[in-house]
Amino acid sequence: QVQLVESGGGLVQAGGSLRLSCAASGRTLSSYAMGWFRQVPGKEREFVAAINWSGGNTYYADSAKGRFTVSRDNAKNTVYLQMNSLKPEDTAVYYCAADRSHYRVTYYSGLYDYWGQGTQVTVSS
Numbered sequence: 001q002v003q004l005v006e007s008g009g010g011l012v013q014a015g016g017s018l019r020l021s022c023a024a025s026g027r028t029l030s031s032y033a034m035g036w037f038r039q040v041p042g043k044e045r046e047f048v049a050a051i052n053w054s055g056g057n058t059y060y061a062d063s064a065k066g067r068f069t070v071s072r073d074n075a076k077n078t079v080y081l082q083m084n085s086l087k088p089e090d091t092a093v094y095y096c097a098a099d100r101s102h103y104r105v106t107y108y109s110g111l112y113d114y115w116g117q118g119t120q121v122t123v124s125s
Helices: none
Strands: 003-007 010-013 018-025 033-039 047-051 058-060 067-072 079-083 094-101 119-124
Touching: 003 094, 018 033, 018 094, 018 119, 033 067, 033 079, 047 067, 047 079, 058 067, 067 119, 079 094
Parallel strands: 010 119
Antiparallel strands: 003 018, 018 079, 033 047, 033 094, 047 058, 067 079, 094 119
């Protein structure tokens, strides 16, 4: 089992940037494909980005393409989400998740096995 802890959220003005981190413990992160999701109160959790175990394959939601970049450092057991050109509609709690099928990159939240507790991102206009 792996434990995930997100960090790096906060308040930023529109057009600004944030880098979220997801640190893993319990097992080596290279055993998992990873995903980032976000959720606004009253709405379903939304896929943002995913990355396979090696970092060689990534997948983005249309809303994230060209602005967000997912990456990983398996030596540090950490996955990142670099978010640029942030918009007020990016405001949400952001979660990272681990998929034991380490080669797969998927938008489907039901295929992820472990989740972090989330970190709040607020973008002001």
